[in-house]
Amino acid sequence: MQQPTAVIRSRRVVLPDGERPADVLVRDGRIEQIAAHGSLLVGDAQLTDLGETVLLPGLVDTHVHVNEPGRTEWEGFATATRAAAAGGVTTIIDMPLNSIPPTTTVAGLDAKRQTADGQTWVDLGFWGGAVPDNTGELEALHRAGVFGFKSFLAPSGVDEFPHLDRDQLEPALAEQARIGALAIIHAEDPAVLSAAPQVPGTHYRDFLNSRPDDAETAAVAHLLDTARRTGARVHILHVSSAAVLPLLARARADGVQVTAETCPHYLTLAAEEVPDGDTAFKCCPPIRDESNRDRLWAALANGEFIGIVSDHSPSTPDLKLLERFGGSGDFAAAWGGIASLQLGLAAIWTEARRRGHTLTEVARWMAGGPAELVGLTGTKGAIAVGCDADLVAFDPDAEFAVDPAGLHHRNPVTPYAGRKLTGVVRTTWLRGRVVDTAGQPFGQQILRTR
Template identity: 80%
Template sequence: MSLSQTAVIRSRRVVLPDGERPADVLVRDGRIARIAAHNSLAADGARLTDLGDTAVLPGLVDTHVHVNEPGRTGWEGFATATRAAAAGGVTTIVDMPLNSVPPTTTIAGLEAKRKAADGRAWVDVGFWGGAVPGNLSDLETLHRAGVFGFKSFLAPSGVDEFPHLEPAGLETVLAEVARLGALAVVHAEDPAALASAPHQPGPRYRDFLASRPAGAETAAVARLLAAARRTGARVHVLHVSSAAVLPLLRRARADGVEVTAETCPHYLALAAERVPDGGTAFKCCPPIRDQANREALWEALAAGEFTAVVSDHSPSTPDLKLLPERGGSGDFAAAWGGIASLQLGLPAVWTEARWRGHGLADVAGWMSEGPARLVGLGGRKGAVAVGHDADLVAFDPDCEFTVRAAELQHRNPVTPYEGHVLTGVVRRTWLRGRVVDVTGEPFGAQLVRPGAAAQPG
């Protein structure tokens, strides 16, 4: 379908901002032009797609994706990452500034990213900037160029070209972010707490878990919130794994601090008790914690304490994961930390959400509307609503499937969900009204900027 054509997408289960109901969705020129009662819109030359009981969701917005291109495209790249996104119902990603070479800490780094993505993406792409020691003068230029905000680490990032901020540097960066009216997104683990934790290399997951204690998160979040109070910066805590940080966030919000937080599918779907020794596909930082902690995260999510559930898709080559099944040592201390789950986030969350009594509208809020609002795309993305981009997902919420890593679209076939039975299958994804065919060629994905329409690459 060209963008000048019209289409009617019909389902008995359309997930709208005010809930789920039968409806017809009229798409014209890439936007949602009308939402009408089910079976009420005559096609009148438009292409009709009647999905029956297959649900229609807004395309997911994943604001935490490590694409790694340029520089580490052996780990991932825009072509493979965005195909995986489309196959998983994600229609917009925002790329993290590190693990690529160069990182997105200068305007030259941003332009290298844009050049790498141009014409090679199956879904819309935006970019975070990075705030690291020594690039304070670059932040305003990056902000004006359209990054969605600035990512920083409070502990070593794992790559030398993206060093972490010491306390004085954090204060300076947040003051500049506040001046710009931008958003600071922060990996919050405290280096002193990590250094003092026991470190026992080897394949036992409990040893790795002990090396990344919950106290490292709480100490770093406390430091971040204190700096946000002093500077007036708007801050967002990335990939919360420990429920122990939640009281700190509540108190800060009550005090008027502008702070939001996210968690990830792996913290909601997996638990430390079921991570096998040597199972380095499960390694991420901060780590997957125990079942009781997982349930506390679910309670906070249900209570509206998280703005978003996003993937933190952080892939690498299989050799870096030291997988025992591939001849690796299974040493958690030495393996690369990161989980590749961009294609699986929706079914992983839905599998857990449905038996806890949550509906598809809840999942759409956590994985589409919330992330879109976080990064300033709420007027165009994140909802099946008139005037929004016709980014839609046909989702069969009752179909089960077994995860096979070799069948996934991301570059390297590694996932902790291998062999897991998940519920919910993405049947079709539309980007601005056009079906995305991940076996074909990219056809018009665009680069997005905060608060603005998508722009040609």
């Protein structure tokens, strides 16, 4: 469908090289020109003048668990992508597990694509999964357009997506190196986890002690050694422990192709503030202490993370065992996952501004970097000529208190409930069209192109 030409004007347009007043000309869903503020009047172009409201690039979230088909009561394509659009996210890449079937075969990918067709409010891509016994499937999945392959080094929490043990990791990475695929890894070491104290109950400190920093560092060290031997390109998912950062720096200096991400909950929440029994805060790896959070922010500012992504991993309230829903509040038994797809931008901006960071940095961390990770630079993640006109009108000064009832994801459980955040998404455009979450979805499925 051909879209009308539009000019979107703001005194605060966040471009890759900084923020400035500008006019953005959109034609046929792409950014055709960026010009001086007030200079563009193109025939019958529709003009949207945002005044002082910021124009951001649409965010790219490469770590989203949609869970459909198979566990649609946890989340689904319609609800997840509606939440994404409301939070300024215009592209998501779906994780291969928690759905049934998982995306470990071409048939599994086809099932997801057919299910998602016609019900996404934002653009959607897919990760494949590398699990024991599917090494022979990886090349076909890669050719089918997945953006890479996720593996766990410890149990994933669902039986249909088993983890790779130490003997299975090397052949899986070797095959991914051979076909030129990106390996994305949940890095916790099962031996360290097994040796850690496992104390059930409502005390968050007991849960934190059950997932120590050493679980991440041991897994990352082994992964980096294996990547060095195989030549695989690897990406460390959801880094929660700053203790892994020196390992990554040394590996990069040695020529290992490694990137890493972190998540809003590790950057905005801290163990000291998690109430006992409030299992909405449970995730694996866990939210750690304030000093660790400060080190993650320092690493982010120094360019040690390629980006910030949500790891949106919701479930039904009963699986979270929340006390306010009549559950036990047992951190050991509750499902580990945080739902934050709609809130990530506001949560990060609230903390980033407090620490003296800019919206240009936030756009790089949450749009440009994730787009680079999956090879979408030049199409997504930036306000730049030739890119899709995925744009967000963002009021950086507006404050709101998080009301779970106002969230679009299927089960409105969040550790941000009641928290005051700064920054409100006023409008989201996908390829130049305003996304109306009460209207009809027009998101597209995207495939890896390189």
